[in-house]
Amino acid sequence: MKHVSFAAAHAGMLVWALLIAASFFAAAKVGQSIDPILLTGLRLLFSALVFLPLLLLNNNSPLTARGLLAHAVLGLLLATYFGSLFEALRYTSAVNTATLYTLVPLMTLGFEALLQPSASLKTRVLPMTLAAVGAVLLILKGSAPDELPAQYPVVVFGIGCLAMALYSPVSQRFKVKVLKGRDPVAMTFWNMLFGAVFLLAFCLFSGGWRSGALLTGRDLFWLAYLALFGTLATFWLLHRAIGVIESSTVVSYVYLNTLFVTVYHWLWLSQQPTLLEAVGAVMVAIGIATLVMGSRNARPAMA
Structure with missing residues (x-):
């Protein structure tokens, strides 16, 4: 694989954070009467097919049975995450799912400690926690009591977040x-x-495929957007950064998407920033900057 520089990997993750921020709201645009598992399956299939010509033109990675099994494991984690997102969005808002997603980097740090132990893990706990708290302040700034999510979508998307953390x-x-x-x-x-x-x-066994008849042109548009930008582009950027930056630092870029959404509200929707927003924005910025500077001297554990 062609080597990706430190700066290029981090620049790519900045774009990743922007795309992830938009994907929460784009997913909420898809018809809620359509089976979420079918939607996710179509989204991943379309993403894979878009990359097929590139794979055929640059097929220099021979596959083995063990390699296919590894891809199957990773594919199952993806299926769990995306399926849980669409299911949770049937019962709660995009803001609530984004709030829960802020836990993913800290979960990733825990799994990284088990699978890729390194001396730099402890140095990432504080800046990651700082950024996580700042992101929560940004997302929850205007929540009302009746906007709190129900238990079912929290549990469903919580399982998906665990899969994404892994x-x-x-x-x-x-x-x-x-x-x-x-x-x-x-x-x-x-x-x-x-x-x-x-x-x-x-979907074939559950009967969810029948809801495909309810797909509209608007649904297909948002599915195409999610497949190209919310799925294909983000996971290409993710794999481009993995191996150059530590796993937990890579995923910590999710905190920036909350900052980007808030800045959008400030600049384009002319909303005045609150004190909590300002504090949260500073905490996210400091946390991410600390992680980026620390990752320059730390290499991912490769054994």
Whole structure:
């Protein structure tokens, strides 16, 4: 795989944070009467097919049975996350799912400690926590009591967040041996394809495929947007950064999406920033800046 520089990896993750921020709201635009598992399966399948020509033109990563199994595991984690997101959005708001997603980097740090122990882990706890608290202040700034999510969507999306927290450290561990040398295009294609197969197979047994008749042109537009920008582009950027930056630092860029959404409200919707927003924005900025500077001297554990 072509080496990605430190600066390029972090620049790519800035774009990743912007795309993730937009995906929460785009997912909420898709028709709520359509089976969320079917929606996610179609989203991942479309993402994989877009990358197929690139894979065929640059097929320098031979597949083995163990490699396919590794991709299947990663595809199952993706299927769990995206399926849980669509299901949770049927019962709660995009803001509430974004709030819960702020826990993913801290979960990733815990899994990284188990799968990729390194001396730099302790130095990331404080800045990650600082950024997490700042992100929560930004997201919850205007919540009313009746906007709190119900227990079901919290549990459902909580499981999805655990799957997403596992994705980066498990992917990096696979890249050490069984998927060594696999480039971001191949990683994204096979992981998305397996995720789509799992979800669409489930739809066949559950009967969720029947709701496909309810798909409108508007739904297909948002699915195409999510497939191209919320799925394909973000996971290509993720795999591009994994191996250059520590897993927990990579995922910590999610805190920036809350900052980007808030800045959008300030600048384009002419909303006056509150004190909590200002404090949260500063905390996110300091936390991410500390993580970025610390990652320059720390390499991901590769054994």
